[in-house]
Amino acid sequence: MGTIFLLPEEVRSKISAGEVIEGPAECVKELMENSLDSGATRVEVEVLKGGKRYILVADNGEGIASEDIERAILGGATSKIRSFEDLAYLRTYGYRGEALHTIASVSKMVLRSRFFQEDMGREIRVEGGNIKNIRSIGMQVGTQVEVFDLFYNLPLRQAFMSREDTERNRIYKVFKLLALANPHVSFTLKAEGRTVMSFTTSQLPERVEDVLGGRYEHLSHERDGIKLNVFLSVEKGKGEVYLFVNRRPVFNRGLVEYLKKLTGKKYNCLCYLELPPYLVDVNVHPKKWEVKLKVEGKIKEMIRETIRKVNYPKPPSLIKQEEVKYKVEPRLIGILEDTFILAVYGDYLYFFDQHLLSERYNYEVKKENPDRACRSSIKAGQKLDEETARELLKRWLYLENREVCPHGRPIYYRLYLGEIYKKLGRSY
Numbered sequence: 494m495g496t497i498f499l500l501p502e503e504v505r506s507k508i509s510a511g512e513v514i515e516g517p518a519e520c521v522k523e524l525m526e527n528s529l530d531s532g533a534t535r536v537e538v539e540v541l542k543g544g545k546r547y548i549l550v551a552d553n554g555e556g557i558a559s560e561d562i563e564r565a566i567l568g569g570a571t572s573k574i575r576s577f578e579d580l581a582y583l584r585t586y587g588y589r590g591e592a593l594h595t596i597a598s599v600s601k602m603v604l605r606s607r608f609f610q611e612d613m614g615r616e617i618r619v620e621g622g623n624i625k626n627i628r629s630i631g632m633q634v635g636t637q638v639e640v641f642d643l644f645y646n647l648p649l650r651q652a653f654m655s656r657e658d659t660e661r662n663r664i665y666k667v668f669k670l671l672a673l674a675n676p677h678v679s680f681t682l683k684a685e686g687r688t689v690m691s692f693t694t695s696q697l698p699e700r701v702e703d704v705l706g707g708r709y710e711h712l713s714h715e716r717d718g719i720k721l722n723v724f725l726s727v728e729k730g731k732g733e734v735y736l737f738v739n740r741r742p743v744f745n746r747g748l749v750e751y752l753k754k755l756t757g758k759k760y761n762c763l764c765y766l767e768l769p770p771y772l773v774d775v776n777v778h779p780k781k782w783e784v785k786l787k788v789e790g791k792i793k794e795m796i797r798e799t800i801r802k803v804n805y806p807k808p809p810s811l812i813k814q815e816e817v818k819y820k821v822e823p824r825l826i827g828i829l830e831d832t833f834i835l836a837v838y839g840d841y842l843y844f845f846d847q848h849l850l851s852e853r854y855n856y857e858v859k860k861e862n863p864d865r866a867c868r869s870s871i872k873a874g875q876k877l878d879e880e881t882a883r884e885l886l887k888r889w890l891y892l893e894n895r896e897v898c899p900h901g902r903p904i905y906y907r908l909y910l911g912e913i914y915k916k917l918g919r920s921y
Contacts, residue, residue, distance in 0.1 A: 514595045516654055517544025517643060518663035523592035524638050525671050528552035529678065531636060538668060539683040543660035548640040556634050557606040562615045566597045598622035601641040609634045621646045658863065661901060662894045669704050670742040673735065673763065676700035685901035697722065701763060707839045714799040720767040721795050730761035737765045738773055743784045751793050755800060766792065823886040825879060832873045834882050841907040847885065848873045849898040854888045856899040863899035
């Protein structure tokens with residue numbers, strides 16, 4: 494018997510609705526969340542042209558039963574809830590049953606899936622919401638969704654999408670948030686045919702530093718069934734605050750402002766909360782982005798106690814800088830073949846492409862278009878003095894997108910210092 498059901502209209506009417514898919518980033522988010530809800534331990538994402546031309550999300554989750562695959566693209570089709578009251582016990586990302594339906598309606602979509610209890614998979618091809626073909630296929634257990642030409646049948650919506658680099662950057666943010674929320678899952682992201690990010694399964698502290706770079710202080714507290722984990726950047730940053738409730742990246746104005754106040758708006762902060770689902774109202778925002786917490790006051794008190802128990806007198810001095818061996822800025826090691834800038838930052842040895850680093854700065858800060866940014870940038874093979882190299886590294890810290898150039902090429906490659914020490918028989 495299948496596991497996907499159509500929600501009754503009276504249930505759907507009570508669920509916060511709205512534009513599920515506004516662009517490629519929302520499409521990636523919804524598909525990745527479906528993968529995570531399926532119990533996947535590996536999620537792979539690939540995009541072309543900022544996701545406007547092509548999106549692939551593949552996983553090794555439990556898959557969709559063959560009898561459910563047609564039903565999966567219908568509006569209100571979900572395996573997560575049966576009644577509105579089920580929202581009080583929700584432990585999944587999705588629940589509305591609108592994502593696949595909406596994506597299939599505004600793109601050319603191919604859905605392939607093999608249920609873990611079946612020997613064969615099924616493939617369904619949909620264009621503009623209309624099923625074109627269904628067939629049985631051989632494949633591994635799991636699900637693959639390919640999305641071609643998003644909004645091809647809505648020219649006005651297509652015209653209002655942002656330029657490729659902007660859409661690509663939004664996808665990177667979504668990808669990082671879900672990677673931060675799920676350290677037990679491995680993630681890979683490819684853009685324009687190149688691997689941009691790859692995270693292996695790890696513990697939460699390692700995942701935080703792996704995704705964001707730099708070093709973070711880990712504080713924790715538990716009381717009355719509520720678990721709290723807080724990570725504060727050792728170095729001063731942009732004062733960014735990330736909030737996760739039961740593995741869901743969310744926004745709650747009261748908590749975010751409170752955390753910014755505690756950290757002096759100078760240190761990056763990640764706050765992970767685990768609490769019973771009935772204390773969380775996820776049915777607030779159409780994109781499931783904002784949540785209400787029934788015990789917000791208690792949570793604020795726990796955060797305050799967590800900071801106090803480590804005997805740091807003032808939030809801006811939460812971290813004893815004199816004990817930290819990491820520098821605020823990347824430490825220049827040298828320049829290799831007049832092309833790669835070598836630097837140590839946090840626990841990693843970085844190899845920066847000097848041309849791509851310069852190109853990213855010209856594009857993002859000087860507001861030059863991609864072609865102009867490329868032509869006016871420092872070239873590979875151009876000799877740099879150390880002062881110029883250090884200035885490029887300093888500029889990199891303040892870029893909004895520190896991962897790729899405007900054309901999608903990775904700006905750097907990095908190696909974990911601990912792994913280098915281990916290979917040479919030394920402890921790190």
